[in-house]
Amino acid sequence: MMFPLKRLLIGRPLKSTELGEQKLNKTKALAILSSDALSSVAYGPEQILIVLITISAAAFWYSIPIAIGVLILLTALILSYRQIIFAYPHGGGAYVVSKNNLGVNSGLIAGGSLLVDYILTVAVSVSAGTDAITSAFPALHSHNVMIAIIFVIFLTILNLRGVTESASILAYPVYLFVLALFILIGVGLWNIATGTVPPELHTPIGTPVAGISLFLLLKAFASGSSALTGVEAISNAIPNFKDPAPKNAAKTLTFMGGLLAILLSGIVFLSYYYGVVPSVEVTVVSQIAEETFGRNFMYFFIQGTTALILILAANTGYTAFPLLAVNLAKDKFIPRMFTIRGDRLGYSNGIIFLAISSIFLIIIFKGQTEHLIPLYAVGVFIPFTLSQTGMVVKWVREKPKGWVGKLIINALGAIICLVVTLMFFITKFTQVWSVLIFVPVIMFVFQRIKNHYEAVGDQLRITEDNHAVPIEGNVIIVPVAGITRVVENSLNYAKSLNANQIIAVYISFERDEEKKFEEKWNKWQPDIRLVTLHSQYRSIIQPLTKFVDIVQHKASEANYGVTVVIPQFLPKKGWQNILHNQSSLLIRAFLLYRRDVMITTVPFHLKK
Template structure:
């Protein structure tokens, strides 16, 4: 398989080209070749009024001499704010004291205590996972599902009575085949797409953008439900052992989600250290149950204990069997996690990811098949108030502390299984945001080099779902399989197309394997959507196309924004380039060269005091045409202001606007709009005097007209609003 990875890298398909390493620089994509060429041509025509280095201050801040400590105004304490990394570059250092108000500093200190101190961008290379850490982090969802997957299958079968429970073994065998097929399919996906993004990228590159977005929508819903279902199942495991805690199910679940969020906000390495032990402890506990359980069964010659008689509530038909099969298939949720998180592994990333996935699938098959067979041998049936794994633990360990240990590890793994979603959901949003299908804020890495916005979004959505369904696992399970198997189906179908396009050695064998995975996944998807439609699956069926529509609208917005902001070659005299965004002829917003900018500075003046005189002085110092505007409520006040203006010296042109209805912001905004309409080629710079108050409580005593004016003028093109602050210390 090494040759497969080398071939995948050599092919250099679009996925590999677009799947760059995840770093903080992803927020700042480089210019394309056309824009770089346009930038050069614009620079050739640039005529600045003064040389760029002709400045009245040393921009290097005196690198080679000692500087005075920052003042109290900066609240940064006596430290060096900048260090020299390169001769022409300053590097900001972490402040010793925190800026902002007292309340803001308290919040920041609390966040630092919960999340930890910030990490340097260079540390992103060290925030990678080795295989022994990646296995529990990425498999917690997959392995924990064996705690409720077999029970979900048996809960459907028992509706046809105790006699129908005998179908559990053949259905489990079919599910094992499905697990192996999908697992091997994803092992092929990893070296073919070594930069992550999983189903979203595979389906998008091979089946089209809509298929990729549908896969992403399915995965996003799956991740949100993973958190809700895992926490609900974990709380149920706790209440099964301690029934007195049942009334606190909902607040306990919300608290767990908050703890998971805080742990993941601390970064990949810290989260790994937190969640490694519970996963391995759960695997050890289940293996102990299997060893002891099968030893007890061997003592009676592996004779199955007859299950208790359960009356049939439904007839045994094909639809019920398919429902049981799709319910048991929830044990596979999380199998795609590794393919989404390939960049989070240490080098060689795809090789380590593929090995980890192999371990995960092998452990899943062993635990799932072993539990289903042991439950059959012990004659257990689902019953309300206690999970079937809890029943199995009581039968296997009738005495001693082992049952308590089993329940404790089960509760821990179920509660922490959501960590897989916390690892993959923000990364999926990163890839979507990079392609313009999700808000760009999801490209941002937080203080601890985690995708903080994506983590908060996942925690918020999962909390809402958990509250709406009251933390009941059985109410959430019907929503679970549709989204994830939609992603499975599209991903494996995309790999079939991929192998047809890239016909390397052994491509037919790989194509057949992916085709089998796509077929079986599609069967589960269709069964789950139809059989569980009325039970709640309709929510996912409706949500997926709505999410795809939302992603397309977001992409359309960013495409429009890119066209508006992209660099274009400067037009010939009197002409507008064909590729330029639609703008009115002679619009000020189309100017890219300083010699093309025409100014008019406008200063609104309410009264002649220190603030307004400072704004007028600043405007006059710019050396551009300047106009003062006064809004008067009546003619008498307008005459009185003109007299004061003349007493000042009438140094600038004054225009008075009478507003008999006493409105100020509206008439001023309309007047500026009229000026802009008369000369759209002018850039109107509105200079507003602003009183800056030291104490926040004093702000209630002022109208804050400058903010309202800024908001009113924000939508007007060709208008720049700037504030001239006058600080009041009292």
Template structure:
């Protein structure tokens, strides 16, 4: 990513998600440094002569015995074993129960090779990636009209020209993202485009905008879906928040089953919604045509605000929420079947076409029928009542609307974990977002999204209108940076037709910037200030995370600076000097096992005893003499009966006295089988281990002592 990428970053695979992304290959320079270090190693024969065969040969007389299902490892070639499902099965009762529950909820684990089979065909990718975009027509037109009606019912006539401008914006941004998909076929969308063509910080800013958008997508979609349900069944209104959290839990479980399974589960509601809204528009236009497209006068609504530029800009920004989700395809290109970019462009074209038809059709019908926003019932519910006053169609439309709104969040569940994956690969978010779960899902990203959305739903009490002001700023920030990045991309590469492409992206960037500024300014007091503050704060946090990982990478680099002779010596075994240290509280089997272990290693050893009083220290020294005084014992008397800190400080001073000596502290630790047994033992070992890990040059290990079963 720009000037901040190092050699290892450039070697990272960029074509698709991979479980190996957490362990990128070494650069050529690192491999050369590794070779130099290896040439300095001197390993004696006894070290390579092992007392146990690491290839785990079969225990029976036949080699075929190891391939039985109950065997845990299968030999594939010399030096390589493959873990069978039995090797992944926990030994503890609680662990086995946890695995069984996970299997019931999520299904059996998938092998890494199955990642190719998990890709989506176009007919499944369309509902998976477009549910957010298409469902937004259920609240986008209403959001626009809710602001316009503040100037009175006479101002509703502006909805048609404003809708026309929004359609132009949809087409411009859609065309821009078609070019983004072709130019950047590896996914990551706005993040990768802005990073590559503007700079790393612009990329992080675009990514933060998308992160906020994805979280709000889940919150808004779920709250709007619950609103559609409570419009038809008002008795459920007091249960808005619990029902919202239940839906988030269902979405999380469905997506943890894997992208293909989630697509199969959530595909049907999207197509049902398209059919229901399409039928409403066709029938509604036919009814309007039968009366000569005469406009029904809306009921009189007195103005509460003056019609001015700020109100129109606020209404335009609210209506632009219908475009959220249009970037989802560019983030998920690797999730489609080959040829990925071509299929992604096709899906994007379908999405934008449906969006324009549904949005324009609904705005036109609402205008022709003279409908106005009113509390307690959504405008889509009013339109369905007006279009289908009799029969089951109203219930069908409300049911499909509720379903698509509830499942529209699935777009965010597909997009955010992937975005976090790419950001984690570039070290801007924690590395744990690179990890894949049993079903090849990016589990940590899914869980993080669910938790964040649940918090927002609780704070907002599930009210859609409270969330809409937060919605447009983040996504149009990403849109704007992405389109500016594409303009720079075409100017830099100057491929045939680049001027036309740059012009399309310039239009998209300009219109997106207008919406961004309008949303940030006009909705600032209504709640957009939260996003305006959150974006730079999160960008700052991402940069700090990157700096930390850069420090870690530099500290662990195989190519130290010229002056770091000490580090080079630590990487050569014959240059490492040892001192084994055993804290001894009392003479018992645990202490004797730890002492026997350290003496067997044949390295210098020291025992330390911290005593609360002189008499106890004298008694242990007498016992030490009776044992045979096989290794040096040092006692420390602690007059105030503090054990942990004096022991830690003593070991720290040993290190300060000889920083070139590696101190290995072996801690005897009693291992209890159950939770109630663990409560009976003081956690001094864990506290000591935690304290010693702060000291450089100190290795902490434990000697577990397992209790004999009665």
């Protein structure tokens, strides 16, 4: 049943030779890799206003210069990540840049932060999209968590079907969102130009506001910079582009930066001019759309596409997380299972892990976006800062042609990103303090995994000094529970191995059973030695493992190997297994980790 369901949901397996067909052109790549950055237009301006409203609505005019500062940072990031794309064309982004230029620990901080950030990308995006839906339909507000989880499951299935298939579907909502916002901004600006919007809704730019401070402005700037999350995703996903991949990735990044700048500027200006006040129940974009169009088709079109882009922004995480995980796994910092491609040539283990983790976060935070955004933003600005700093070190060390200009761009980006990061810690410490715990924990886990892989490699590597000693003989132990065809089948197999000795082991719970069984055995298999062990506490495992240890110790002195042949019968129907005690599985599980003991299971299939 599971196999047909898997084929229905995911599709037929793809051949490895079809990998080239899974590469993205610029149009599709923009849709799935820019959706996170573009979607942040829906909540980035709102974050600025939430800070400014603590003074008064009169302070909203400061959102204009703050937005200009965010655009300067955006420009620095776009120019910087273009340089990263060409300097590191195989992907990896901030992780690779930081590791190569600042050291392994810096790389692990960047990589670990981004892994967590992509999990947060899914949780934040889906939660924000759900908020947009419940803004239009307040009756659904109490079902936020369940709606968000359903969307995560949908996106997971879509991404398991492959990169190109998910991109083909997701491109339409993304471009519809861009179209909707262009219409909203265009009509809004027209209404302003024609005097339809009353000028008294907002305070004039430059109006003195009591209580405003540089600290508050920096706090608002840091909050507004959350609109830049996702900018780095393209540099991580270069391998997903069609050739020439670096050029296509760089063009896509530039186009995304231009779109983000236009949409962000438009929404910030409209929210200022309309005098929109942030609300828990209704988003800023929803209020602008309602003021511009009223509650008609265009309003619901904008709300619908906004909800879609916010939800589908999670797809940036689905695209970038598995590729970043591959880079970390290749360096042996996370399990190698993340390097394995699934049936549809995507890194399905990374996709599934991402989905489970994000659902966990949605449940823990109850789908409340405002609690996730600060943690989400600081998680991406740490890698921003490290990658910019790493590129500064690279230019100073290598000094290629035109390196001074590149150095200035990266140094400016590094300074601004550092300021934003510090402001998040200073102003939102109660919401982002967990970063100070999970980053060291992740680094510790990374190093333990790395140490394990290195230890395994050292022990498995063949050298002149560690050749395996040839085994000169073999002792076979066969645990038996009775005189049956299953046991007979296992004994015949054991005899075929030409062992030096075969020992059948019977564990009894009653003394009378031992004598009766020994008599039956001697008549049935007189050539096979039988050892009976009495278990006072009715345990099979304890006496058997103790006996195996004794035999193994004596056998090692003669350079003999010890093999435990385990009889096991398999019912015809899978559900029938629960009707049996599965002693063979328990024995195998306990003996599997015994040193220098080989384990062989001899199955006997029942036919009815």
